[in-house]
Amino acid sequence: MLYRVVIVEDDPMVSLLDRTYTEKDPRFRVAQTFQDGHSALEWLTQNPTDLVVLDVYMPLFTGLELLQALRHRDISVDAIMVTAANDTATVDQLLKLGVVDYLVKPFTFERFQRALDTFCRHREAVAGGEVTQSALDRLFSPAGSVGQGIPKGLQEDTLERVRQCLRTAPPQGLPSEAVSRQTGLSVVTVRRYVNYLVERGEAASSVNYDTGGRPCRLYRFQT
Numbered sequence: 001m002l003y004r005v006v007i008v009e010d011d012p013m014v015s016l017l018d019r020t021y022t023e024k025d026p027r028f029r030v031a032q033t034f035q036d037g038h039s040a041l042e043w044l045t046q047n048p049t050d051l052v053v054l055d056v057y058m059p060l061f062t063g064l065e066l067l068q069a070l071r072h073r074d075i076s077v078d079a080i081m082v083t084a085a086n087d088t089a090t091v092d093q094l095l096k097l098g099v100v101d102y103l104v105k106p107f108t109f110e111r112f113q114r115a116l117d118t119f120c121r122h123r124e125a126v127a128g129g130e131v132t133q134s135a136l137d138r139l140f141s142p143a144g145s146v147g148q149g150i151p152k153g154l155q156e157d158t159l160e161r162v163r164q165c166l167r168t169a170p171p172q173g174l175p176s177e178a179v180s181r182q183t184g185l186s187v188v189t190v191r192r193y194v195n196y197l198v199e200r201g202e203a204a205s206s207v208n209y210d211t212g213g214r215p216c217r218l219y220r221f222q223t
Contacts, residue, residue, distance in 0.1 A: 003050040007033040008040040010058045021112040037061030056083035162193040166221035173218030
């Protein structure tokens with residue numbers, strides 16, 4: 001699944017950072033960027049979008065007003081707020097409007113990635129005709145609690161990125177180098193995570209001898 005993203009940010013440097021971080025994740029594609037809320041509203045009204053990365057404080061038409069206008073028009077696009085605003089009243093209003101995550105500037109790539117992972121868990125939980133308990137648990141458990149059982153040194157968000165990559169892999173599986181390219185992780189890191197998934201029985205591995213050279217190991221998700 002490739003998610004369409006719109007970035008609404010009046011600071012060009014922050015907008016570029018949002019785009020760079022978003023496009024590091026192969027699950028997302030930035031469809032459009034805007035520097036003001038009015039232009040974004042008209043575009044979002046006419047173009048289906050999965051996620052908007054949205055600043056709160058913008059001239060004339062704030063991110064909060066944009067989100068309220070989208071909800072008034074029954075446009076159910078998800079939103080990640082990226083802003084310097086951290087007062088409790090603003091946060092409370094935004095959460096009531098269905099914001100997926102809220103990032104306070106300055107933020108790291110790792111924290112931005114966690115926000116994208118949260119969005120993906122939300123979409124996965126409500127995909128299909130039936131919601132499973134395990135999907136709801138991943139969605140609503142506090143950050144870090146889902147991954148309490150994983151070994152020290154592994155991160156649940158990174159583990160979920162590797163899982164997602166393997167879920168969309170071809171039936172024969174993917175080599176660790178391909179998983180590395182698709183997730184933006186190093187090959188060494190990928191191997192640690194896929195080996196853990198194999199140990200848990202969530203993934204399977206096989207050796208491909210038809211490479212014309214050195215055999216390579218392929219990994220696939222167990223369904």
